[in-house]
Amino acid sequence: MSNEEKNLHELAGRIYDLDEEVYRELGSSLGRVFNGKKEDCIEETFRMMHERNQAYILRNELALISNMARTIQDRAVRHRIMVKYDEILKEVTELPTSFIKGDILDQKMAKLNMLNLQSRFSKNDHLIICIGRTYGCGGSEIGFTLADTLKINYYDVEIFDEVLKRLEAEKDYVHDKGGYPYKEGEDHQSRYLSTVPAFAPTPKSTIKEKLREFSRYHGLPKKDAIFFNQSDLICDMAKKEDFVVMGRCADAILTNNRIPHISIFITAPLEQRVRRIMEVRGYENEKEAKRLLTKLDKDHVKYYKFYTGRNWGKARNYDLCINSASYGIQGSVDLIMRMLKKDGDGKEGSEENGKK
Template structure:
């Protein structure tokens, strides 16, 4: 679908208005996604929708609005808001610059497939899906579309940070300690070169202050334990999809029923997709970036879980998106979940 700037601006206004409508019904307990003046927010959204992007920014903002809309107690209000959300999402997904554009499908791998999942959820358990993924495999798009199909909440780095801030967590706790997902957010949204910038060194005074603030734990450890507690609390209250955050290991260690999925694709397919969805990223930089992010993700996951990131033994399902494509992967997982909950 081709849209001119005025039409895209109108779509941005609808997104802003839906956020406002949800906020009016909810009150101030969860806050707003767009809490600045209308004109500025609409203009920023218009630019994001016109230039591809920062697709993860649009995806996270839409998902957060949907998460809040699903909590509306009045069924009619919830239905109206979710109908408008579905209409907006359909328009956004059809844009040439949509975050959903670009697939990982390798037709030569796409014909072989079977699966099964044993029953594990009781009637009292919430559906928790923990997704780990390699950058360039389309994992975030799979998680986002899966949440929309299942009508459950979606939490990625940006949304999880917002939830923690609303619970009066440390406002700076995710700047360099949140792990792979927020690292990808920072690195890709700025420039590929920033992924390799050295970490900011703290002074002795700053290190002592953080030592006192976190009761002797490193800031990195304190953030991990804080997010672990929050995930366990969320699992008692709602169905959701969690992207990264070592969610699978946290759920396992706390004996919380869940489905754990690892999403990846052949390195060459990931390189092609990374170049396609990130303007200014050539093939050489993409290769270097993917190697770098894989190492960082692996170190973080291995350190906090004692497991090996990407090892098949740690997951219910390891899936190669090049064999299914993004939509096919979502359908595959949906069938597995339906079979596992019967």
């Protein structure tokens, strides 16, 4: 094993140990991120560090660890663990296969960007940032980096899945993949880029299964029941914590419940998005990649319209629309931070669990 591989193995071990330490400090019923044998978990993390198209999984695992770490009540312990987390995150983001690599920046457009926005939150409001994005624009990476900069929690569809599962929100858990459908590959890893539309017909159920689901969901279709379940969770979280949430129609949900928030939409030119998913996700056929992105956009328009009555991606529905090709991932984060008039050392940016 080379020195580089030894260093990555050591880093994977530190990530496992950090998760173990957070769980030990919390004694939480929410469980751990890594539940298998230590050697197997470290080996899987080591493998993900080598594969670019697995970087988003590692990103979400780190987000889950940091989200739970910020709930530790002892300030000294929380600070100590978050220092370890920051060190690990820095090393992970510096890897060639990091989720932060493969930027969307267009240097020509970057020269034209400008800022003219203001924050809207009072001291008594939690900082909630809702981000909608087109696939391939780097929106998830921007959301995660923004949350980490502010030292607040980050939630996307996969993390919502985990939160709901761990809270046992439903006895027989059902996955909701929204406008970005997933697909299980030959390696049994769930991934984006499925060719199955978000509104694809569900497999036929037996009469017994239908009756059980009708009773359990009070007559609602599973997808609707899960949407309302997530809506309740988002509103409940908004009363307790600061966070960044990706998609989930969170902007419309919070608006309908009169909960202050900032709504951001991130996109980039189709050509830039195609280039990025070919680079980051390993897509080889440009025409297929373009067709996929066009289809995912249509699916997301349909999903958002169905549950909110709004038009997804229309500027009038958002506080800020960002062309990530004009700023890149870090530049987009910096832009949002300037809008918030925080510099990473401000109140939301402290290590004190993002509390106001």
